[in-house]
Amino acid sequence: MSQRRVAITGLGLVSPYGGDLTDFFTRLSAGESAVRYLLTEDQPRPLSIPFVSCPTFDPDAALGKPLASMMDRFAQLGMAAAFAAWDDCGLPRKAGGESRNDWGVAWGTALGGTLAYEKGYRELWQKGRERLSPLSVVLGMNNAANAHISIQLGLGGVSMSHTVACASSAIAIGEAFRRVRSGEATIMLTGGSDVPQAYGVARAWEALRVMAPGDAETSAHACRPFSADRRGLVLGEGGAALVLEDWEHAVARGARIHGEIVGYGTSCDHSHLVRPEAEGQIRALQLTLADAGMTPADIDYINAHGTATTEGDPVEIAALKTVFGDCADRLAVSATKSMHGHSLGAAAAIEAIVTVLALREQTVPPTAHLEQLDPGCAGVDHVTTARTGQLLRAALSNSFAFGGSNAVLAFRAVAQ
Amino acid sequence: MDSIGLIRDFLKDRLGVEPENVISGALLADLGVDSLMMLELMFEFEDRFGIKLSSDLKTPRTVGEMVTLMDGLINSQKS
Numbered sequence: 001m002s003q004r005r006v007a008i009t010g011l012g013l014v015s016p017y018g019g020d021l022t023d024f025f026t027r028l029s030a031g032e033s034a035v036r037y038l039l040t041e042d043q044p045r046p047l048s049i050p051f052v053s054c055p056t057f058d059p060d061a062a063l064g065k066p067l068a069s070m071m072d073r074f075a076q077l078g079m080a081a082a083f084a085a086w087d088d089c090g091l092p093r094k095a096g097g098e099s100r101n102d103w104g105v106a107w108g109t110a111l112g113g114t115l116a117y118e119k120g121y122r123e124l125w126q127k128g129r130e131r132l133s134p135l136s137v138v139l140g141m142n143n144a145a146n147a148h149i150s151i152q153l154g155l156g157g158v159s160m161s162h163t164v165a166c167a168s169s170a171i172a173i174g175e176a177f178r179r180v181r182s183g184e185a186t187i188m189l190t191g192g193s194d195v196p197q198a199y200g201v202a203r204a205w206e207a208l209r210v211m212a213p214g215d216a217e218t219s220a221h222a223c224r225p226f227s228a229d230r231r232g233l234v235l236g237e238g239g240a241a242l243v244l245e246d247w248e249h250a251v252a253r254g255a256r257i258h259g260e261i262v263g264y265g266t267s268c269d270h271s272h273l274v275r276p277e278a279e280g281q282i283r284a285l286q287l288t289l290a291d292a293g294m295t296p297a298d299i300d301y302i303n304a305h306g307t308a309t310t311e312g313d314p315v316e317i318a319a320l321k322t323v324f325g326d327c328a329d330r331l332a333v334s335a336t337k338s339m340h341g342h343s344l345g346a347a348a349a350i351e352a353i354v355t356v357l358a359l360r361e362q363t364v365p366p367t368a369h370l371e372q373l374d375p376g377c378a379g380v381d382h383v384t385t386a387r388t389g390q391l392l393r394a395a396l397s398n399s400f401a402f403g404g405s406n407a408v409l410a411f412r413a414v415a416q
Numbered sequence: 417m418d419s420i421g422l423i424r425d426f427l428k429d430r431l432g433v434e435p436e437n438v439i440s441g442a443l444l445a446d447l448g449v450d451s452l453m454m455l456e457l458m459f460e461f462e463d464r465f466g467i468k469l470s471s472d473l474k475t476p477r478t479v480g481e482m483v484t485l486m487d488g489l490i491n492s493q494k495s
Contacts, residue, residue, distance in 0.1 A: 066431045066448070131462075134455035 006180045007250040007257040008411075010189075010243025011353050012084025014077050016236065016340060018056035021084075025357045028365040029386040033339045035234050037219040042199045043126075049202065050214035050222035052236025052341035071139065071148060072116040074109055077239030077346070078145035078193035079152065085241035086153055086189065090255055095154040104157030104185050105146040106176035108169030108192030109345035111201060112142030112161070118198045145193055157185050163345070166305070167266075168192050170348035170399035170407035173242065174264030177409075180244050187249070191241030194345035205235060208274075210309050223342075224369040225306035225335035226313050226377040233307040236341030240349035242356075259356040260412045262394070263292025269404030276312055276400055281319035284406035285396070289323075292410040294394060296324045299331065299410075301364050301395035302380075303355045306335020307342055314376040316400065321379045332390070334383040338368040348399040352409055355397040359413035363388050419486035422464060423479060426457055440480035447479075461486055467493055 015024040016034035027034075038051035059068035059076040062083075068076055082105075086093060116139035123129045138144060143161040150159040158179070162172040169192025176188035196202060205211055212232040214222035223234040250257055265287025269280030289295065305316055313335075321328045336354050343350060358364055364387040373382060394412045401407075417425070420438070427433040431448040438447065449457065458469055467489050476482040 064432070065429075069430050131459070134459055135452065138452065 003181050004183050005247035006177055006261050007245045007247045007255070008242055008259045008261055008356055009245045009250050009255040009257055010085035010089030010241070011258055011356065012081050012086070012088055013240035013350060013353060014054045014057050014080050014238060016052045016054050016238065021353070025354070025361065025365070028336055028339055028354060029363055031339070031366050031368045031385065033220040033368055035220050035222055035236070035339070035341055037214060037216045047199065047202050049206070050212055050219035050234045051197070052234065052238070052343065054237055070135065072113040072144065073195045073237070074111065074113060074115065074193045075145040075148055077195065077237065078107060078109070078191070078241070079148050081191055081193065081239035081241040082149045082153070082189055085191070085243050089243040089245070093153060100154050101156035102185050103155045103187040104179065104189070105149045105155055105159045106172040106179070106188055106190045107146035107149070107161045108164070108172035108349060109142060109145060109161055109194050110163060110165050110168050111194050111196060111198070111344060112163065113140030113144055114198045114201055115195050116140035118200055149189055153189065155189065164405045164407070165401035165403050166342065166344055166347060167399040167401035167405050167407040168345035168348065169240070170352070170397070170409055171266060171405070173261070173349065173352055173409055174266060174407055176244050177261050177264050180246055186246045188244045189241060190244060191239070191349035192345040193239035194343055195237045196235045196344055197237060202235065211235065212308065221369045223308050223338045225304065225308040225338050225367050226317070226374055226382060227308070227370050228372045228374045230308040230310070230313065230374070232309055233337070234341040236343045238340070238343035238346035238350055240346055240353055242349065242352060257414050259359050259414050261409065262412045263288045263294065263410030264408070265291055266405070266407045268406070271404060273404070274402050276315045277404070278315050278319040278322065280404055281316060281398070281400055281406050282322050284408045285319060285323045288396060288408040288410050294410065296327045298394050299324070299396055300390070300392045301355070301358055302331060302333045303351045303358070303395065303397040304333050304335040305398040305400045306337055306367065308335070308337065312400070313374065316398065317377045317379060328380050331380045332364050332383050332387065333380045334365060334367040336365055336367070338370070348397065348407070351397045351399070355395045355411050359392050359395055359411055360416060362392050364390070364392070417464070419483045419490070422461060422486070423457070423482060426460055430456070438479055440478065440483070442479045443477060444479060444482065465490055465493065
C-alpha cells in the first residue's frame with residue numbers, strides 16, 4: 001500500500017493561562033510561566049509545591065453537566081481539548097453523510113483516572129463508607145477519555161489509550177500517525193491528558209526527589225531546564241489534542257493545514273527504570289529522521305523533553321550532539337516545560353502542538369529562566385528569548401519517559 | 417425527602433431534566449436514564465435511605481414504577 005501524507009488539521013488544548021490557543025502560544029513566546037504555587041488542604045500534610053493548574057477550566061460549562069458528571073477530571077480535560085481540536089478542523093461534531101467508521105482515537109495518559117480511584121479510597125478509608133458509586137469504574141478506567149471522545153464525535157474506528165509515562169501522548173500521536181499514513185484510518189483524533197494532583201501521586205513524585213521546590217514568591221521560576229541552578233521538574237495538569245488527517249481528504253474539503261507530521265520513532269533504553277541513556281534516545285532520533293526521510297541538516301528546531309532534572313537534561317543534549325554532529329551548534333533547542341510544566345500524559349501532546357505552531361508561525365518559543373547554562377548542557381543553540389526571522393522548515397519533539405521509553409515526532413512546515 | 421423528590425433532584429442534577437417532566441407515566445429511558453445511570457440512581461437511593469436493594473430486583477421502566485418501588489422499600493424498612 002502506498003503511503004499517505006498526513007495533515008494536521010485540528011489543534012486544541014485546555015490552556016493553563018485560561019485563553020485560547022493563540023493566547024497560549026503568544027504567552028509561551030513571551031516566556032511567561034504558567035507555574036503557580038499550590039497549597040492544598042490534604043491530610044496529614046498539605047501539598048506545598050509549584051504546579052500548573054487549569055484554574056479557569058469549568059467542566060460543566062465546557063461539556064455540559066450530564067457529560068461532565070460521567071467523567072474524571074483527566075477525561076474532562078481530554079474531552080474539552082478534543083472538542084477544541086475538532087471544532088478547529090472544521091468538521092461537525094455529529095457525523096453527516098460521510099462514514100466515520102475508519103476514523104479513530106489514540107489517546108495518551110500516564111495516570112488515567114487515578115483521581116477517581118483516590119476519591120474512592122478516601123470514601124472507604126477516611127470516611128468509613130462501605131460502598132462506592134457504580135460510576136467509579138467508568139470514571140477511573142484508563143481508556144475513559146478515548147471512549148468518550150469516540151462516542152461524542154461518532155468515530156467508529158480504533159479507540160485506544162497508551163500509557164507510557166512521560167511519553168504517553170508522543171506514542172499515541174505516533175501510532176495515530178502510522179494509521180493515517182498507512183491508509184487504515186482517514187482521520188485520527190489524538191493527544192493526551194492527565195491530572196497528577198492526586199495526593200498519593202504528587203507525594204510519590206516528591207519522594208523521588210525530582211520535583212523543583214518553590215513557594216508563592218519563587219514558583220513561577222521553579223522549572224529551569226538546562227540551567228546550572230536547575231532543581232527539578234514541575235508537575236501540572238493538562239489536556240491537548242490534534243486532528244491527523246489524510247492529506248488528500250483534507251485538501252478535498254478545503255481544510256486549513258497547520259502542518260504536516262512526517263516521522264515517528266520509538267525505542268527503549270532497556271537499561272534502567274529512571275536513569276536515561278543517550279544511546280536509546282539516539283536510536284529514537286535516528287529512527288525518526290529515517291522514517292521522515294530526512295537528515296539532521298533538514299531540522300531547524302527541537303522541542304526538547306527538557307524536564308529540568310539533574311540527570312535528564314545533559315543526557316538529552318548529549319544525544320542531540322551525537323545525532324546532529326556538525327549541525328548541533330546551529331540547532332535551535334528549547335524546553336517549553338519551563339512554562340507549561342510537565343503534565344505527564346498530556347506533555348507530549350502540548351509540545352507537539354507547540355512544535356506545529358512554531359513551524360506555522362515561524363517562531364521558536366524559548367526555554368524560560370535559562371540565565372546560566374549548565375556547561376554539561378552546552379553544544380546546541382539554546383533559545384532563551386523567542387526567535388523569529390530564522391527559517392524553520394522542519395522540527396522534532398522529544399519525549400523520553402521513565403521506564404526508558406523514548407519517542408520522537410517529526411513535523412514539517414506547510415506554507416500558509 | 418420523598419421518593420419523587422429524590423428522583424427529580426437526581427435527574428435535574430445529573431441529566432439536566434426539568435422536574436416538571438419527571439411525571440409518573442414518563443419512561444425512565446426517555447428521560448436519559450440508561451443502565452449505568454439506573455445503577456447510580458439506585459446507589460443514591462440506597463445511600464439516602466440506608467437501604468440495601470436486593471440484586472434480583474425488577475428494574476423499573478417508568479418514573480411511577482420507580483416511586484412505587486422506592487416507597488415500598490422505605491415502608492418495609494420502617495415496619
